[in-house]
Each structure stands twice: as C-alpha cells, then as structure tokens.
Amino acid sequence: MSKKAISMTVNGRPVEAPAEPRTLLIHYLREQLDLTGPHIGCDTGHCGACTVDLDGQSVKSCMVFAIQAEGAEVTTIEGLAQPDGRLHALQEAFREHHGLQCGYCTPGMITRAYRLLQENPDPSEQEIRYGISGNLCRCTGYQNIVRAIQAAAQNLNSVPEAAE
C-alpha cells in the first residue's frame, strides 16, 4: 500500500511525514520523527513503555495506527521539559527519588503520570498505583516510582505556576 503524508501536532509542533496505513503511531514517532523517548517494550499493549498523550488522554502508541492520529495533538516524553531544558517536576522527582533503575519503562511511566496528575492533581497512593497500572516496571518494585509521583504532585500543587 502506498504511503500518504500524515500530519499531526507533536509536542506543540506541527509535523507531517509519510506513512502507510499500517504504520503504528509508535513507529511513526520513533522512525519518522526521531522521537525515540517512547519505547517499544512488549509490542502487545501490556507494558505501557510506548505511552503517549493523544488529545489529552494516555494511550499506548503501539496499539494505534499513525493514520488514526491524523490531526491529533500528541505529547511524548520529549515534550515535557521546558524549551530551555529545565526538567518537568515529574522528571525531577523521578531523579530525586530514584524512580527508575534500568530506565526502560521511565518515559512511558512519566508520560502516564503527567496525565494522571492532570486528571487528579492530588492522588492517594492507591490512586497512583491504580493510575499507573497500565505501565510495567521490572526493576523497582514500583515503590520509588510511587514516591516520585507523590513528590511531584506535592511540588506541582505548592508551586501552581509550574503545573505545565
């Protein structure tokens, strides 16, 4: 099947790149746009390493065709830090609280946590665990990930201007 130019907005920037209808969003992001932050983990919709924000909702980009996201707004882990390189509160908190070991799940984990905190700015520990239940981590036992998200939520709530 022939390729077709597919356009969308990624990390606030309008983009257009050719893709076949069967091209998955994760491949479009990684191979056409060189956004290799979202990872391919299980490739079966279980692990959440490929999580991105699609029109204000967390989705697994290995389970969406790029053409289905035509015209959509997509945010990846690359879109969370400030343009001047200052890290997002979640990124800072994951570093501070050692919310990672090998780092493979981290982009998906943080991108999911970013949306979770938009939906629920002051989540309980249980709500965090439930909210990230679509993201698997095989190193940390989740303890420090949950701590990092709690710390980021606290930080964002005490400094409202840093919320985005």
Add this chain to the structure above:
Amino acid sequence: MIPASFDYHRPESLAAAVQLLGSLGEEARAVAGGHSLIPMMKLRMAVPEHLVDLRSIAELKGICIEGRAVSIGAMTTQAEVIASDALAQVCPILRETALQIADPQIRNLGTLGGNVANGDPGNDMPASMQVLDAQFEVAGPEGKRKIAARDFYEAAFFTALGEGEIMTAIHFEAPSASHGYAYEKQKRKIGDYATAAAAVILVMEGGRCSQASIGLTNLSDTPLYAQAASEALVGSSLDPAAIDAAVAAAEAIADPVTDSRGPSHFRRKLAGVMLRRAIASAQNRAA
C-alpha cells in the same frame, strides 16, 4: 510486529460506514477502539484488506438516560462509561465492570460496543449485559434491528451480528432504584482476562430477594446468563441454602477450558467463589 497492508477508511456517518462495509465486502473489517482487532492484526491472525474506522461517527457516541431507560452509543469508551455520574447513578454495575477491564490507557480507547460485539468470552461487559437483559442495536445493509444480549452470543467470536452489520447502541431498562449489584472478577494481574467472574443484580423487598439476575464471564465459549442460579435466589432471604443452590446451579453450567489461568475444575470452583462474593456485595448494596 507489523500488520499486513490494508486500506484505511474513516467515514463520518453511520450510513457511510454501512455503505462502505457493504461495498467492500468480507475483506473489510470495522474497527472501534482497536484493542482487540489491532493485536490480532499484528499477529496476522486478522488480515483485513480494508479497515473501516468508526471513530469519527458522532452518532455512535454518548450516553442517554431518560428515567430508567438507558441508551449508550457503541463507540462510547470504557473511560466515558466510568466517568458518567449519571450512568453510575442509575446503573452502577457498568462502572464497576469497566473499572476491571484492562488498564487506564486501554480504557481510553476501548469501547463498550467493541467489548460486547467482539464475541471473545474473556470480554467483561457481556456478562453485565446478560444481567441487565440489554438489547443490542445494529445497523446493516437491510436496515436497523435489535438483538437481545441473551441471544447474541453463539460461540467464541461467533455472534448474531450479520455480514456488514455494525453495532450501534446498547439499550436497557435500569433495574429498580433499590437494586444491589456487583461485578466480581478474579484475574492474575491488572489487564488480564478473568480466571472467573460473576455479575449479579438483585432486589430485596422486606428481607426477601424479589429479583435476581446472574451472569458469568470466561467460563464457557460464550458469556453465560445463569437463569437457574438466578431463580434459586428469588423468594429466599439469601440464606446459606439458597446461596449454595445458586452456586451449584452456576457451577453446573460453567464449562471453562483449562488454560494458563488454571485447570477447568479450578476455574469452575472459582466461578462459585466469585458468585458468593458478588451476591454478598450486591446484598450489602441493596437498599
């Protein structure tokens, strides 16, 4: 894993979608949230030549409640089902069921219609549709028709949905305001299909159960409406003997396969355990 090539279509009206599916014939597949079909396409167990994406059809979305009459558009996502306070007010079992499906990311795209139309015995919503005695509205080349949820499932992945037909809406009458409900699901981990699950709706009047409806998930090649088990509860005070009779009747119709979730006899017993918990929870919640 890369699916085989296909042509992509995104019609903006139901009429256009029906027309497209009709003209493209059996090599075309409709896709809702895609979380059952796309994995099958990646494994090349499904190789449609045409994908007709229903995501832009506004008339397939939304939850409409008039009194106790509920209509839910087939493309309403599980996340939208969970988020609807109005729906949870009249029929909370659907929120409880949706919260046990997959994970947050998948519920953002996965749809109610896809979950009920897919015909996978592992899908959770069909059991709740059994207990609600829901009607599925479908549209096809011959027009629209309604099919009872209790008549819809024929075998694993075989349903009463005809060639070229699209599930458009789910209709049901919400149970009386005083009803109790529960969807109890045992699974190995978040995101897994049920090892066994039971849906229960019951109404208590003066300490007696006046209505009961029981459904079972992933315990046969179709969702099960457990009629004899339901009848075993009606008229009782939900005393141990009545519950034992309902559990025995449910276990008698459960015929789960032995798979990675456990041997058949374990899963059948687990069906009874889930049913006991669901009855207890529904009884507690009944006014």
